[in-house]
């Protein structure tokens with residue numbers, strides 16, 4: 001497993017998933033455009049070695065925007081299947097949490113350069129202008145923000161975007177339903193106190209996955225579970241927090257409780273600039289520390305597939321899997337489609353009782369994960385949830401338009417492109433269930449339609465014979 | 478080329494002949510490009526009325542087809558005193 005993003009990049013390169021660009025790239029949209037096209041083409045991650053105006057700085061774009069890169073991040077064979085990666089992820093995160101260790105400053109590469117006080121200027125870092133029309137330069141797009149509960153001392157790592165406002169201020173949406181946001185809005189704001197934060201740019205890939213994953217386990221320990229060993233942390237310079245010692249860039253400071261300043265608009269994971277420009281959370285910066293030749297990581301949100309869509313789908317789906325199994329619901333698996341910008345989740349279930357699909361939908365929509373998606377497709381245990389053709393066929397043939405589609409008025413994020421401005425303000429989130437199971441009271445022999453496929457209508461010996469002779473018939477394997 | 482730009486919800490946010498508080502971005506080339514400034518300013522839909530040209534953008538980033546002009550009167554500090 002990789003101790004940092006640099007080791008991960010070597011593994012990406014070995015698997016043909018890294019392209020090194022030595023010609024100069026402009027931070028003003030060119031780098032963003034490269035990363036966007038990489039996401040849309042599912043191409044290797046670009047390492048950009050020369051950035052206009054920023055000698056000595058580098059970019060890594062789209063570090064985890066396909067399943068091969070995710071498998072590599074997990075230390076698995078790049079060609080592992082999605083269910084294999086999912087099983088490994090669940091197995092590791094079902095183990096005991098692994099507490100981090102603190103290392104001394106001289107062991108921490110992220111302290112190779114330390115800038116504090118009046119010398120702090122966020123514009124000395126190459127925050128890219130990711131898309132034309134964005135509200136500003138986004139320094140933090142593939143990163144996490146470290147905060148701590150002042151009472152319980154529990155640490156949170158959350159991936160919350162940050163825009164450079166001026167030399168010492170960043171702004172961004174720290175929603176009250178996020179881990180860091182709950183502590184800020186629930187504790188610091190009522191007390192009128194500023195909340196210490198540290199933004200970690202260019203973390204190791206598993207730390208980034210933890211920062212964007214919906215987990216109740218403190219993320220340093222969750223990263224330790226994924227890593228199979230303790231994460232190495234080092235104390236910050238100006239705030240009482242710890243950050244990964246091997247990260248590329250650290251921005252320290254305080255989140256102010258009594259002022260909000262404009263942020264956005266920004267290209268978002270839904271594939272649109274949806275949230276309008278608005279006043280949002282203010283991060284006041286007190287220090288910057290970074291490695292030599294630091295590598296700023298860039299994720300470019302837009303139409304699928306970027307790492308936000310891929311990883312959020314992956315981790316949201318697997319948390320649902322864990323939750324539904326814990327509830328004793330006989331699911332066969334959960335798969336959230338990254339192509340749906342984590343809005344559509346497919347759940348396979350053994351339909352043991354009538355209306356089990358409604359129970360599944362209500363459970364997942366009612367959970368803390370339910371803010372982020374609004375479509376649940378429930379298929380039976382014979383449908384391969386990872387096979388898009390099978391799922392689309394089930395949806396188009398087994399879901400009764402009157403009896404099988406159920407609509408609720410629930411809670412959602414303000415980022416849904418289809419919501420009106422008024423709905424967004426009220427966190428309205430309409431939800432829909434597509435029940436693609438045949439009614440249980442239909443007689444299986446005389447009433448349930450027979451699925452006509454190679455796998456289902458031919459005797460096993462005929463299937464075996466055809467498969468054994470496939471190449472002899474003249475087909476390629 | 479505009480020297481500044483500004484994001485608005487509607488053109489009513491830019492009344493002519495009246496001092497308005499705006500968060501504008503400096504578009505001058507260099508490392509500080511896109512740095513925000515909080516200002517009190519006079520603005521006009523006539524791109525020649527004041528010295529500096531200003532691009533106007535709507536809340537989701539779309540650019541207004543015509544340039545405005547702007548005259549900055551003074552800078553404004555928005556961070557409360559106790560955090561400065």
Ligand SMILES: Cc1cc2nc3c(=O)[nH]c(=O)nc-3n(C[C@H](O)[C@H](O)[C@H](O)COP(=O)(O)O)c2cc1C
Nearest residue numbers: 141158159160161173175178179180212213214308
């Ligand atoms: C690239 C990226 C950007 C994100 N930006 C935000 C954001 O600005 N605000 C937010 O609340 N969540 C954002 N999210 C989602 C959170 O990272 C996600 O909900 C995560 O679980 C947060 O951790 P938490 O549960 O500790 O809050 C983003 C996710 C990704 C992948």
